Amino acid sequence: MRYFARVQYLGTDFSGFQVQQGKRTVQGELCRALAETLGTPVRVTGCSRTDAGVHAKDFCITIDADGGTIPPDALPFAAARFLPWDISLISAKECDDSFHVRYDVTAKEYLYRLVNRKVSSPFDVHRAWCLARPIPIEGLSLMRRAAAYFIGTQDFSAFTAEGGKVMSHVRTLSRFTVEKQGDEYLFRVRADGFLYHMVRILVGTLVETAFGRYRPEDMREILDSRDRSCAGMTAPPDGLYLDAVFYEKDANRFL
Amino acid sequence: MRYFARVQYLGTDFSGFQVQQGKRTVQGELCRALAETLGTPVRVTGCSRTDAGVHAKDFCITIDADGGTIPPDALPFAAARFLPWDISLISAKECDDSFHVRYDVTAKEYLYRLVNRKVSSPFDVHRAWCLARPIPIEGLSLMRRAAAYFIGTQDFSAFTAEGGKVMSHVRTLSRFTVEKQGDEYLFRVRADGFLYHMVRILVGTLVETAFGRYRPEDMREILDSRDRSCAGMTAPPDGLYLDAVFYEKDANRFL
Numbered sequence: 001m002r003y004f005a006r007v008q009y010l011g012t013d014f015s016g017f018q019v020q021q022g023k024r025t026v027q028g029e030l031c032r033a034l035a036e037t038l039g040t041p042v043r044v045t046g047c048s049r050t051d052a053g054v055h056a057k058d059f060c061i062t063i064d065a066d067g068g069t070i071p072p073d074a075l076p077f078a079a080a081r082f083l084p085w086d087i088s089l090i091s092a093k094e095c096d097d098s099f100h101v102r103y104d105v106t107a108k109e110y111l112y113r114l115v116n117r118k119v120s121s122p123f124d125v126h127r128a129w130c131l132a133r134p135i136p137i138e139g140l141s142l143m144r145r146a147a148a149y150f151i152g153t154q155d156f157s158a159f160t161a162e163g164g165k166v167m168s169h170v171r172t173l174s175r176f177t178v179e180k181q182g183d184e185y186l187f188r189v190r191a192d193g194f195l196y197h198m199v200r201i202l203v204g205t206l207v208e209t210a211f212g213r214y215r216p217e218d219m220r221e222i223l224d225s226r227d228r229s230c231a232g233m234t235a236p237p238d239g240l241y242l243d244a245v246f247y248e249k250d251a252n253r254f255l
Numbered sequence: 256m257r258y259f260a261r262v263q264y265l266g267t268d269f270s271g272f273q274v275q276q277g278k279r280t281v282q283g284e285l286c287r288a289l290a291e292t293l294g295t296p297v298r299v300t301g302c303s304r305t306d307a308g309v310h311a312k313d314f315c316i317t318i319d320a321d322g323g324t325i326p327p328d329a330l331p332f333a334a335a336r337f338l339p340w341d342i343s344l345i346s347a348k349e350c351d352d353s354f355h356v357r358y359d360v361t362a363k364e365y366l367y368r369l370v371n372r373k374v375s376s377p378f379d380v381h382r383a384w385c386l387a388r389p390i391p392i393e394g395l396s397l398m399r400r401a402a403a404y405f406i407g408t409q410d411f412s413a414f415t416a417e418g419g420k421v422m423s424h425v426r427t428l429s430r431f432t433v434e435k436q437g438d439e440y441l442f443r444v445r446a447d448g449f450l451y452h453m454v455r456i457l458v459g460t461l462v463e464t465a466f467g468r469y470r471p472e473d474m475r476e477i478l479d480s481r482d483r484s485c486a487g488m489t490a491p492p493d494g495l496y497l498d499a500v501f502y503e504k505d506a507n508r509f510l
Contacts, residue, residue, distance in 0.1 A: 010377040057378070076374045086377045119331045122265040122341045123312070123382075 003063040003072055004095035010086040011055040011237065012126040018049050026050075026087060030061065033082035037075070040067040047101050047245050048108060051197070053126070053237030057111070060245045062101040063092075104247055107174065110199045111243040112187040112235065114207070128184070129239035131207070139210030140180050146209045147176040147187075149219035150202065157226035159202055160195035161234065169195060169226070178206065188243070197234055205232030258318040258327055259350035265341040266310040266492065267381040273304050281305075281342060285316065288337035292330070295322040302356050302500050303363060306452070308381070308492030312366070315500045317356040318347075359502055362429065365454045366498040367442040367490065369462070383439070384494035386462070394465030395435050401464045402431040402442075404474035405457065412481035414457055415450035416489065424450060424481070433461065443498070452489055460487030 007030070015023035019031070027044055034042045047060040070078050075092040083089060113128040115121070120130030150173050157169040175190035187203050205222070208214055213232065214222075222230045262285070270278035274286070282299055289297045302315040325333050330347040338344060368383040370376070375385030405428050412424040430445035442458050460477070463469055468487065469477075477485045 008376050008378065055378075057376075080374060085380050088374050088377050090374050090376075119335060119343050119345050121263050121312075121345075122343050123263065123310075125340050127378075 001065050001067075001069070002095045002097060003065070003075060003092045004099070004101065005061050005063060005075065005092040006090045007056070007059050007061060008088045008090060009056050009059065010127075011050060011053050013086060014052065016050055016052045016054070017046050017056075017059075026056075026059075029084055029087055030063075033079060033084075033087075034063055034065070036082045037079045038063075038065045038067070038070060040065050045101050047105055048194075048242060050242060051200075051237050051240075054240045054242070055127070056242040058244050059242055060101050060105075062095055062099070105193075105245055106248055107190055107192050107246040108194065108242065109175070109188060109190040109244040109246075110194070111241040112189070112199060112203045113239045113241070114185040114187070114203070114235075115183060116185065117183050126238050129203075129236050133211075135185070135207070135210045136212075140178060140185075142216055143178045143185075143206040143210050145216035146206050146214070146219050147178055149216065149223065150176050154223055155226055156195055156198055156223070158222050158228055158231045159198050159205070161197040161201070161228065166195065171195065171198075176202070190244075199240060200235040200237065201228075201231050201233075203239075204235040207235065208232035256320050256322075256324070257350045257352060258320070258330060258347045259354070259356065260316050260318060260330065260347040261345045262311070262314050262316060263343045263345060264311050264314065265382075266305060266308050268341060269307065271305055271307045271309070272301050272311075272314075281311075281314075284339055284342055285318075288334060288339075288342075289318055289320070291337045292334045293318075293320045293322070293325060295320050300356050302360055303449075303497060305497060306455075306492050306495075309495045309497070310382070311497040313499050314497055315356050315360075317350055317354070360448075360500055361503055362445055362447050362501040363449065363497065364430070364443060364445040364499040364501075365449070366496045367444070367454060367458045368494045368496070369440040369442070369458070369490075370438060371440060372438050381493050384458075384491050388466075390440070390462070390465045391467075395433060395440075397467075397471055398433045398440075398461040398465050400471035401461050401469070401474050402433055404471065404478065405431050409478055410481055411450055411453055411478070413477050413483055413486045414453050414460070416452040416456070416483065421450065426450065426453075431457070445499075454495060455490040455492065456483075456486050456488075458490040458494075462490065463487035 009026050014026050017026045019025050019027045030044045043064040045062045072092040072094050076089045079089045115124045115128040116131050116135050153172040155169050171191050173191045177188045179186045269281050272281045274280050274282045285299045298319040300317045327347040327349050331344045334344045370379045370383040371386050371390050408427040410424050426446050428446045432443045434441045
């Protein structure tokens with residue numbers, strides 16, 4: 001039996017998604033809990049990797065089980081008994097072998113929450129970037145102008161940290177918006193794929209633009225440099241949420 | 256020096272506001288942290304008590320310190336170093352001795368969050384009542400009709416748990432609204448004062464009304480009974496937030 005499932009997790013107490021020896025990871029907890037639920041060893045494959053402390057409101061996995069006999073509709077309730085409180089399995093469907101939960105992704109969207117208050121609220125700790133230094137009034141429009149430079153197909157080498165092992169640094173951004181709601185800034189970035197730390201460096205660079213370290217038009221030059229040291233700081237993981245994962249409409253027949 | 260301060264706390268890991276021997280309480284942590292901040296013993300008085308697990312987005316305290324020499328404006332930043340992550344001191348002002356942070360309250364407003372999803376999200380755990388059983392479509396209007404019975408000055412004996420030690424159970428409710436936002440129900444209750452467990456029993460009774468255990472017009476009879484056993488269940492503390500505290504406009508001169 002092969003399941004496709006949507007999960008949510010609060011990343012705070014995880015060393016990221018991917019299994020690592022001796023660390024608490026989302027994949028590790030899912031494997032353990034789903035093996036207990038199904039009474040058989042399982043293989044869990046994720047749509048993406050997320051860093052330590054990064055959250056997911058919509059993360060997709062496939063579960064390959066030798067002897068899974070629980071109907072997909074019942075899996076969320078069955079698994080809830082074995083999952084820790086910071087992971088939920090929201091829904092599950094049966095899934096075709098020809099579908100790949102990672103390679104068949106057509107786009108992903110991340111949300112980044114920044115709360116700009118002199119004193120951070122306990123409700124935002126670990127769930128947003130709590131930034132005390134006031135973003136100047138013109139910061140919002142500066143960030144929006146800077147964000148526009150990233151739309152389209154470009155080489156994002158300047159916006160990735162060492163440690164990414166991919167060959168190509170070219171990605172296509174279809175959305176990069178900045179909204180302000182009260183003392184909160186919401187960044188939304190959608191692309192066909194993301195490099196290691198890419199969203200966090202994009203957000204960090206925008207925030208430094210708001211403070212005047214860069215002009216919006218400098219983004220062009222930073223992209224062209226392909227040099228990480230030209231871009232801004234890496235925003236903390238606490239504010240980052242994988243918010244939506246998209247597949248070909250065609251994939252619906254597998255899901 | 257006497258300070259008036261507004262604080263926020265996430266109630267999950269506290270045995271309520273009030274100091275209790277051997278337990279972690281908000282008042283206990285505030286006393287310890289503010290004594291360290293000010294370098295002198297302090298007395299902390301709260302505007303209210305909250306139960307274990309109940310949160311506060313706007314809780315008011317006074318701080319009496321023998322030798323406090325930190326200007327009120329600087330207190331939030333000074334205290335942040337000593338406060339645990341789940342308490343924040345948002346603002347502070349100098350305060351007159353004639354003001355009493357608890358007796359001078361004219362009204363308080365609580366928010367109660369109920370999330371009605373088959374599988375609860377990790378983002379809501381401990382921050383809402385995560386109720387799996389679907390509230391029927393007519394539930395919202397039933398709850399609104401029931402809520403209307405509580406407006407005005409009434410005896411709320413049927414809506415308080417043993418353990419409250421007050422003489423009078425008469426309170427004046429000026430607001431009791433129920434809103435639905437997606438799969439979330441938001442209850443707002445404002446009154447001149449609240450009895451022990453009152454909001455939680457009011458919300459629990461409304462939810463049982465949504466499921467058909469009571470008719471909205473039964474609220475009249477339950478109020479008249481003054482009998483706790485006639486009212487519904489006590490909703491869990493996780494969804495409850497003290498959301499606003501009001502003082503006489505006149506009190507502004509002390510604050």
